[in-house]
Structure formats: C-alpha cells, structure tokens
Amino acid sequence: MTQMALVIDLNVCVGCHACVTSCKEWNTSGSAGALVDDNPYGKDPTGTFFNRVQTFEVGEYPNTQTVHFPKSCLHCEDPPCVPVCPTGASYKRKEDGIVLVDYDKCIGCKYCAWACPYGVRELDERRHEMTKCTLCIDRIYNPKLPASDRKPACVMACPTNARLFGDIHDPDSEVSVAIREQGGYQLMPEWGTKPANHYLPRRKTVIPIREDQLTRADNPLKIDGKLPKPALKEPSLDDVTSW
C-alpha cells in the first residue's frame, strides 16, 4: 500500500503564498486546461486555486501567535467525496492513494464539494468542472523532469521547507518520520475521513543550557583560572582575554 501525502509544518510556514502561486502556475498550464482567473488585476479578483494559505490569530493580545495555514486537498484515506460522485469522475487511485477528478466525466453537479468537510474542492466556474489538488500527478511521475524535481510544485516552491512530500504508509519515509517524531496531526478527525495530509504543530524552540556548558569543565591547563574571569553575561574571547 502506498499513500502519497503532504506534511505541512506550521512551525516554519511564514505565509508567503509561494506554494499558492507555484501551484496555480503549474496547474493552469497543464494539459487539463487553464484554471479560471476573473479580474486578476481588477476589483475583487477571484479564481480557482487548488491551494490557499489562510491566516489565523491564536490567543489574546499580547500573547498571540499568527498561524499561517496552507490548505489543499488532504487526499483522505476514506474520502467522503468519492462515493457520492454519480459519474465516477471523482476517484481515489489504488496505486498511490491520490484522490483525483476525471474532468471529462465530471458533470459539474458540485455534490462532491458538498460532501467534503474541508472545502478544498473548487468548481472552476468557467470550465464548469470540479477541480482540486492532484498532488501534481503530472510532475511526480514525469520522466521528462529530473528526478529531484519530481515533487509537487508547492513543495518545490516552499522557501522554508515547510512542505514535505512522501508516502505516509512507508514507516521510514521522511513524512512518516516527521509525523511520528514531531506530533503530526490530521484535520477534523471527528469525521473519520482519515486525511493523508498531516500538519506539524507550532512548537517553541527551547535550547536547554546547563551551567557546566558555559564554563569549561574540561580545562587541564587551568588557563581560565589564570586570566581575569569575565562575568557570565560579559562577552569573552575564549582562552585569550576578557573584554
């Protein structure tokens, strides 16, 4: 069993929207057809995006955290959008667990969007077909791309490496290790959809420093002892002098 997925590290996402624009750029240029862009430079620009970065403020001033939250199809292991599709246009691939839409079969009834609790499917309002993240299915197996580029466009674009891509069923994959060791979690677990995409939580970076790490414990020549010892907080040039 293989289940390809993204793991998104909320701790390092800076909300730059590079994943959004690179996703749109790649997917609007593909063989499946352009994604609508209405009034891109005018008032109320709108259009189809497979990926969006939202921003939430957690806590109360002054103790607040800004959480940038990239949101795309989670490629659920039990996707509620698939069984409701009357035409079979919405399907989950057996070989890698990616949830896809066969655009040529889609009748544009929007029922799958109703059946997705995450709101990650967007009807392209000019093509009248349901569209969604494909995990860049046309990149990740593309023999024309160098092997290092066979990743989703959003993963390639992320400047802080907040997006990891891999097989969450392989216990030794980068994504599985990240989920296991950094507390990866799923969105809205209450609906039992088992999203494949996971998120890594915000965490405080704590570097524990003990006293003996600040003074040299191993100092056979006792050089420190011969020099005037600077106070702990003062800058020092080790072994030589104190400023």
Added chain:
Amino acid sequence: MNPALSVIFFTTLIGVGQGLFLALYCAQLLSLVAVIAAPAPGFYALGSAIALVFLVAGLAASFLHLGHPERAWRAAAMWRTSWLSREVIVLPAFIGTVVLYGAAHYIGGAAAPRGISLALGGIATLLCLTLFVCTGMIYACIRFMQEWASPLTLANYFLLGSASGFTLATAFAFFFAADLWPIFAAIAAALTLFAFVSRAASLHRNARITPKSTLQTAIGVRHPKIVQKAQGAMGGSFNTREFFHGKRPAFARSVKWIFLVLAFPLPLLLLAGGFALASAALLVAAFAVQYAGLLAERWFFFAQANHPQNLYYQAVS
C-alpha cells in the same frame, strides 16, 4: 449553503408529481374496492399527464443545476455508492412508468383490462417511494451536514411532496369525481398535518445542534480563542459563493416563518374552506399557496445547513 434555484424547483416539482401520482393510484385502488364510483373517463390519463408535467419540469430544472448537462447520462454509473446516481436512474424509470400508466388508461379507456394499469401503477408506486428515499438520502447521507443527517430529512421529503401532490389532486379531482375529492381533501389535510409535525421536529432538532467541528479541530490548534485574519483570497472563491447564502439572519428567519404559514396552516384553512363551500377556486388556491410555501421551505432547508468548511471562510482579511 447557498440555495440553488434549480435544486429548489427540482425537488419541489418532482415532489408534487410524485404525490399526484400516488393520489391517482390511491383513487384507482379505492374504486377497485368500490369505496368510490369509477371517476369520469380521462381522469387517470389527464392526471398522469399533469403529474408528468411536474416531473418533467423538475427534471428540466435539475439539468440547469449541472455544469455539463450533455454529460448527464454518465450520472447513472455509480449507483452502487451514490444516492444521486440512484436518483438519476429512478427518476426517469418513474417518469417512464407513469407514461405507461397514463397510456394504459388512455388507450384502454373505461374498458381497459384492470390488471395492466394496476400492475403498472404498483411498479410506479414502488419507484415513486424509492425516488423519495433517494432524494432524501442525497442530503441525509452527508454525515457532517448535521442539519440534514437525520431520518427526519427523508420523512420531510416524503410528507411534503405527498401533501402538495394530494392538495393538487384534490383540486384536480374536484372537476372529475364528486365522491373522490373530499377523500383527497382529507388525505391532503392529514399529510399536511403530518408534514408540519415532521418539519417542525426537524426545525426543533436543528435549532439545538452542537457543531461537531470547531475552528480548533479545523486547524488543529488547541486554544479557545482563534480568529481568522485572512482566507487566502480577497474577492471570494467558489467556497464563499457555494456555501454561504449571503442573506442576513433576519431574512432567513422570515423565510422560516413564511414557509411555516404558507406550507401548512394556510393550505389547511383553504382546503377546509374549499371542502365546506365546495369551491374549486379555494382548492386551487390551497395548492398554489402550499407550493409557494414549499419553495420557501426548500430555500430554508438549504440555507440552514451549515457546512463545516465555512469554518475556514470566516473573514476575508
């Protein structure tokens, strides 16, 4: 949800057609056991034709909902898993059987062999009830649409559709069968009353729903105070257009009271008045008022459903 006019008309129109057909078959069964005299010739054929007008109009409205109506035939494919697909199969089957039912009566006339029309009517009744189940389950099966995920949704579709169909049948039968229309009026009144109880029960239930999903589970941050600051788009998106009706709460509340008056007590009064005065105008008005009420009811049914995805679209920026 943002109620789509196409779906509002689709579900209400086929409800009337289904209810009217049930009334016709009910009349046939009653005349079979000689509770009523056989209605005037043309009653069943014309009644089936009227039911077909509603069903086909509903079917046409459903096509307006599709982005690619020319691919609609594909929708019959996934009947094993999708209630929408099952509805797509059952609706034309029901329409076809009603055509045959009406034709059997039209061609056979009064001397028609009873067996054929009875059998066709029996099949059509089964299909009709299946269609009610399919329509209701399309909404009731989405488990995170908590306002819909209830057996009451099925009961409402069945009772509201049947009530409006029998109200229409009362007005229709007034011109054809003197001893039949009071029976229809009584059944229509009873169904309207049951529909009111069932719809009121679902309103009561929905007013007390605790949403299972919260902003905390939506983004996975355990903190009681989370405020959205940006949704990733300034000019809205499919998600804001499809899942929010955009009307003020006061508007939705008034639609609720409008349908609670138009769909239930007013038609009951008009039916009673029509019965007492034997007035065709009042009976026709009963149907017209009830149908208008059902349009409002269906708008509210969609508008009230609060999709969990809305948690991600609370603030533009």
